Amino acid sequence: MQLHELEVENYRAVRRARLSFGHTTVLIGENDSGKSSLLEALVRVLDGGAAEEPPNFESFQFHRDPVKHEIVGPIRIRIVFREREAGEWAGEVYAPIHDLLLRAGEDCREVAFELRAQPEGEVVWRLKSGKRKTSDPEVLRWLREFTPAIHLRAGMLTGYGTETLPCAPGLCRTGETELDEKIAAIEVAAERLISKTSPNQESDLEAGFKATRELLQLVTLPRDRKAPNLARRVREILGKGIDLNSSQPTLPGSNTSSEKLGILLLIAALLRVARGAMAKEMEPIWIIEDPEAHLHPKSLASISYFLSDIRWQKIITTYSGAMVGSMPLSNVRRLTRRRGVVTEHRVDVTQLSGVELRRIGYHLGAHRGAACFARMWLLVEGESEMWMLPQLARLCGYEFGVEGIECVEFAQSGLAPMIRVAEQLGIGWHVLADGDKAGQTYIDTIRRTVATKDRQGRFTLLNEPDIEHCFYKHGYAKVYQEHARLGGKSTRDMDPRRVIQRAVQTLSKPDLALRVIEAVAADGSPGVPDVLQKMIRTCVKVARSQSK
Numbered sequence: 290m291q292l293h294e295l296e297v298e299n300y301r302a303v304r305r306a307r308l309s310f311g312h313t314t315v316l317i318g319e320n321d322s323g324k325s326s327l328l329e330a331l332v333r334v335l336d337g338g339a340a341e342e343p344p345n346f347e348s349f350q351f352h353r354d355p356v357k358h359e360i361v362g363p364i365r366i367r368i369v370f371r372e373r374e375a376g377e378w379a380g381e382v383y384a385p386i387h388d389l390l391l392r393a394g395e396d397c398r399e400v401a402f403e404l405r406a407q408p409e410g411e412v413v414w415r416l417k418s419g420k421r422k423t424s425d426p427e428v429l430r431w432l433r434e435f436t437p438a439i440h441l442r443a444g445m446l447t448g449y450g451t452e453t454l455p456c457a458p459g460l461c462r463t464g465e466t467e468l469d470e471k472i473a474a475i476e477v478a479a480e481r482l483i484s485k486t487s488p489n490q491e492s493d494l495e496a497g498f499k500a501t502r503e504l505l506q507l508v509t510l511p512r513d514r515k516a517p518n519l520a521r522r523v524r525e526i527l528g529k530g531i532d533l534n535s536s537q538p539t540l541p542g543s544n545t546s547s548e549k550l551g552i553l554l555l556i557a558a559l560l561r562v563a564r565g566a567m568a569k570e571m572e573p574i575w576i577i578e579d580p581e582a583h584l585h586p587k588s589l590a591s592i593s594y595f596l597s598d599i600r601w602q603k604i605i606t607t608y609s610g611a612m613v614g615s616m617p618l619s620n621v622r623r624l625t626r627r628r629g630v631v632t633e634h635r636v637d638v639t640q641l642s643g644v645e646l647r648r649i650g651y652h653l654g655a656h657r658g659a660a661c662f663a664r665m666w667l668l669v670e671g672e673s674e675m676w677m678l679p680q681l682a683r684l685c686g687y688e689f690g691v692e693g694i695e696c697v698e699f700a701q702s703g704l705a706p707m708i709r710v711a712e713q714l715g716i717g718w719h720v721l722a723d724g725d726k727a728g729q730t731y732i733d734t735i736r737r738t739v740a741t742k743d744r745q746g747r748f749t750l751l752n753e754p755d756i757e758h759c760f761y762k763h764g765y766a767k768v769y770q771e772h773a774r775l776g777g778k779s780t781r782d783m784d785p786r787r788v789i790q791r792a793v794q795t796l797s798k799p800d801l802a803l804r805v806i807e808a809v810a811a812d813g814s815p816g817v818p819d820v821l822q823k824m825i826r827t828c829v830k831v832a833r834s835q836s837k
Contacts, residue, residue, distance in 0.1 A: 290378070290436060290572055291602055293371035293399065297631075299352040299364050301326040304629025308622065313597070315616050316606045317662055318624035319836070323631040324606050328440070328576055330366050334402060335438035335574065341426030343404060343412045351408055352629060364406040370436070372397040382570045385431040389418040402432065436572050441558055443579035443606075468507055472560065474500035479557035482550065491546070498549045501556050547587030554584075555592050574602045581609040590615075614658025618650050621661060623714045625835075634715035645706040652702045664693030665717040665832035668707060670700055670728075673756050674721060676802040681817050682825045684810055692832045704734050717831040721824060724751040724758075746831065749824040757789045760805050764815030768808050772796050 295308045303323045308316075316324050333344040351360045372378055376393040378386065390398055404414040415422045416432070478497025481487035577596065581589045593615050596603065607613060613621060623634040638646055653660060660666060667689075669675060675696050679689045689695070699707045704720065711718040720735060722728035728750060735748050753759040761769055766785070773791040775783075792801055808814055817825075 290370050290383070291373050292368065292436070292574055292604075294367075294369040295327065295331055296367040296369075297327055297330050297365070299360075299362050300330045300366070301350055301352060302626065302629065303327060303330075303631055304352055304361065306631035306633075308624075308631075308633050309635070310602070310604065311620060313603045313616065313620050314605070315613060315621045316604065316624060317608070317613060317621060318626075319662075321626060322624040323626045324624055325578075327631065328578070328604070328606070330364075331368065331574075332438045332440050332576065334366055334368060334404065335433055335436060341430040343414045343429065344406075345410070345412060346406045348408065355629070360408050363408070364404070366402075366404045368402040369399055370401070371399045382435075385428050386416065386418070389416060389421045389423060391419055434571065436574055439573045439575050441575070441577045441580075444582045468504065471500045471504040471507065475504065475553065475557050475560070479553055482553070494546060494549055494553070497553045497557075501553055545587060547585050548591035551584070551588035551591030552595065554588070555595055572601050574604065575599055576604045578606045579608060580605065581607060581612055586611060608662070610659030610662065612658075613661050614654035618646070618653065618710070621714075623661060623716075625715050632715065634713060636710055636713045640709055640713075641706055645703060648702045649706055649710055652698075660695045660697050661714060661716075662693075663695035663716055664835035665719070665828055666695055666697045666707070666711050667828050668699045668704065668711075668718055668720045669696055670721070670723060670731075670755075671698065671798075673798045673802050676799050677756065677806060678721075678821075678825070680806045681809065681821055682829075684806075685817055685822055685825050687825060687829050692829050693836070694828050694832050704731050705738050708735070708738055715835075717835050719746065719824065719828050719831065720748040721756075722748060722750050723753075723755045725754045746827050749820060749827075751820065754786075757793075757801075758785060759818055759820070761785050761789060763818040765805055765808055768792075768805050769801075772801065772804065 291312070292310045294310065295306075297303050297306045299305075302321070303326045306323060306327055308327060316328075318324055336344070346364055348360070351364060352362075353359060354361055375395055375397050377383075378390060378398060379393055386400055389400060398418065400416060400418040402414065402416055404412065406412045413424075414429070415424045416428055475497055478493045478500065481493045482490060482497070487493040580592055580596065584592070589609065589611065593612060596605065597615075605612070618636050619638045621635065625632050625634065641649070667678060669678065675698060678696050682689050682694070697707065699720075708718060708720075720731060722731045732748055732750055735744065739747060751759050753762055757769070762785075766788075769785075769788050769792040772795050773788045774795050775788075775791060796804065809817060816822075
């Protein structure tokens with residue numbers, strides 16, 4: 290049983306939204322994209338501790354008209370579950386919904402939870418499959434107990450946010466002395482490391498990590514039958530990343546202090562938030578918000594390793610390019626919100642070949658994971674543009690980082706696939722092409738890929754063979770001539786191509802780009818070439834339009 294889709298209307302900042310989910314879903318978007326409101330709506334419905342009562346809503350949770358500040362209408366929440374494979378729900382564990390279901394066939398069946406809450410306080414709900422429906426409270430209880438949303442809020446890995454838990458902070462207890470001693474040791478070590486009150490950080494880290502190992506060993510021993518819920522919880526947390534049948538279970542990816550700290554904090558946080566009993570058959574939905582908060586990148590890398598091994602469905606929100614880069618592109622959902630309407634953008638992998646998907650995934654994953662957060666991609670051919678354009682924009686009075694513009698190389702991945710990915714993720718784009726044969730080929734690609742009415746402002750084609758020749762022609766020839774070092778020979782009448790090649794050989798392209806930027810910034814310089822100024826203004830305009 291897997292969460293397949295969530296629809297929300299009139300909840301907090303969200304006027305309307307529809308999200309899709311897979312086994313692992315990574316949600317990204319700007320601070321006002323509505324992610325938190327949507328996850329909160331999901332958690333309110335699938336609260337495992339709420340028994341059979343539908344959630345109640347306060348007046349501040351109803352969406353309001355931004356001008357009149359009046360409640361727009363009732364809250365509507367629709368949650369769709371789907372079989373992972375046809376016939377999955379035939380098992381006895383799904384008996385509470387058997388009366389709703391159609392006969393199993395070749396297609397996966399669906400069941401939808403639908404809720405409507407009026408501002409006056411009336412809340413009605415039903416569980417529906419096709420034309421069959423029920424509002425039996427026991428079915429709602431079963432749904433919440435079987436697929437509870439286990440919510441790890443932002444900052445909880447490092448202790449921030451624990452005050453938001455419904456119970457006082459503290460890890461679960463089993464009533465078994467030996468197990469509780471290990472849990473307490475994990476709690477003490479994590480708390481000291483989080484609060485920076487440890488008299489000896491290395492000692493506390495080793496003690497906490499040792500307790501984690503020993504807890505794992507205790508709850509996975511065949512002879513242990515005294516803490517089955519805790520055993521299931523640890524199995525759930527650690528998933529397939531460890532050999533639970535071993536008499537000496539090991540924790541992979543735990544060679545350095547940062548990796549050990551990441552594992553310790555993850556185990557402590559998950560034990561804390563999942564303190565309730567975990568039934569044998571339950572299929573929880575893990576919601577993990579911003580796991581990178583307050584963490585060193587190496588600790589985050591270790592946590593990412595374990596997150597990938599959590600057995601059941603996961604929804605992860607993040608602002609980390611490294612986290613996004615570690616996930617398959619097909620898992621990413623980029624959310625935008627305009628006038629209260631949240632739109633989901635995702636890559637349709639069926640529109641990319643295996644080679645294209647692999648190249649783009651590697652390029653974004655290894656180098657440009659943060660590009661998925663951008664409002665606008667300035668697609669460029671090479672490293673000179675990557676170095677120069679953000680600095681040139683600054684000289685024009687713009688900051689690419691603030692505007693949400695990311696320079697992205699496309700030569701390794703191919704231009705057409707990068708354009709498709711940008712459009713599917715809802716990211717604006719503009720191509721800077723050299724004025725040579727290859728550049729003209731790229732412009733032809735745009736003309737084949739993009740409809741005529743949508744080409745306006747999509748590309749800039751230099752008149753010169755490349756950006757170096759552009760600056761050479763627009764008043765910066767002396768920079769290249771100075772660094773060509775041709776043994777005293779005059780460069781005044783020499784072919785610019787030869788001068789530029791020698792300058793690049795002498796300094797390298799990044800260093801030469803820096804010298805050009807310094808020359809552009811100097812008093813009395815010719816300034817940024819008009820063609821590049823116009824392109825920068827176009828990109829800023831597009832990026833700003835994406836945020837409205």
